[in-house]
Amino acid sequence: QSVLTQPPSVSAAPGQKVTISCSGISSNIGNNYVSWYQQLPGTAPKLLIYDNNKRPSGIPDRFSGSKSGTSATLGITGLQTGDEADYYCGTWDSSLSAHAVFGGGTQLTVL
Amino acid sequence: EVQLVESGGGLVQPGGSLRLSCAASGFTFSSYWMHWVRQAPGKGLVWVSRINSDGSSTSYADSVKGRFTISRDNAKNTLYLQMNSLRAEDTAVYYCARGDGADDAFDIWGQGTMVTVSS
Numbered sequence: 438q439s440v441l442t443q444p445p446s447v448s449a450a451p452g453q454k455v456t457i458s459c460s461g462i463s464s465n466i467g468n469n470y471v472s473w474y475q476q477l478p479g480t481a482p483k484l485l486i487y488d489n490n491k492r493p494s495g496i497p498d499r500f501s502g503s504k505s506g507t508s509a510t511l512g513i514t515g516l517q518t519g520d521e522a523d524y525y526c527g528t529w530d531s532s533l534s535a536h537a538v539f540g541g542g543t544q545l546t547v548l
Numbered sequence: 549e550v551q552l553v554e555s556g557g558g559l560v561q562p563g564g565s566l567r568l569s570c571a572a573s574g575f576t577f578s579s580y581w582m583h584w585v586r587q588a589p590g591k592g593l594v595w596v597s598r599i600n601s602d603g604s605s606t607s608y609a610d611s612v613k614g615r616f617t618i619s620r621d622n623a624k625n626t627l628y629l630q631m632n633s634l635r636a637e638d639t640a641v642y643y644c645a646r647g648d649g650a651d652d653a654f655d656i657w658g659q660g661t662m663v664t665v666s667s
Contacts, residue, residue, distance in 0.1 A: 469651060
């Protein structure tokens with residue numbers, strides 16, 4: 438069981454918007470930055486969002502992140518079939534000797 | 549091109565040992581914290597270990613503490629993970645990843661190397 442809680446799956450039609458939630462507690466999301474990773478089938482994870490809402494260079498602004506209290510959200514607009522992937526949230530946990538923790542992952546299906 | 553390339557995975561019997569390597573290129577390896585993250589077949593990401601830029605500080609997930617050792621050779625731009633007393637539950641793809649700071653996001657990932665622990 439993962440430390441952070443994500444929905445197992447979400448789906449939406451091409452062109453639509455989807456949000457993926459990530460829930461934690463004060464010692465992890467509540468007091469640390471959240472990052473989001475995209476894992477396309479058969480590939481390594483890729484950083485999408487860091488420091489709650491910042492995008493690395495090359496990541497389109499269709500991807501956005503936000504954080505409020507002990508929860509974070511990834512938003513994807515203008516969905517494309519190429520966005521079908523597993524998405525993971527991650528942060529650090531101050532109560533676990535500063536260990537990194539991840540959500541269980543959310544599988545996005547673009548119908 | 550900024551790149552991380554893992555090697556050293558394979559099939560090992562329970563109780564056995566394996567050493568993974570991660571070769572870095574395209575950036576100043578000695579300036580970054582480095583991490584190992586694993587993913588069991590069909591499962592999610594699990595952080596394993598981290599090491600600071602000069603190798604003087606390390607930390608481990610409870611599940612591997614005392615069995616795994618992370619190290620680095622900045623002269624060779626290489627990160628290592630020595631895995632001893634391997635168990636079936638250690639079976640996973642092992643990724644090395646770069647972190648800008650101690651508690652920062654993992655901005656560069658390797659392609660992963662598969663470790664299978666089975667008799």
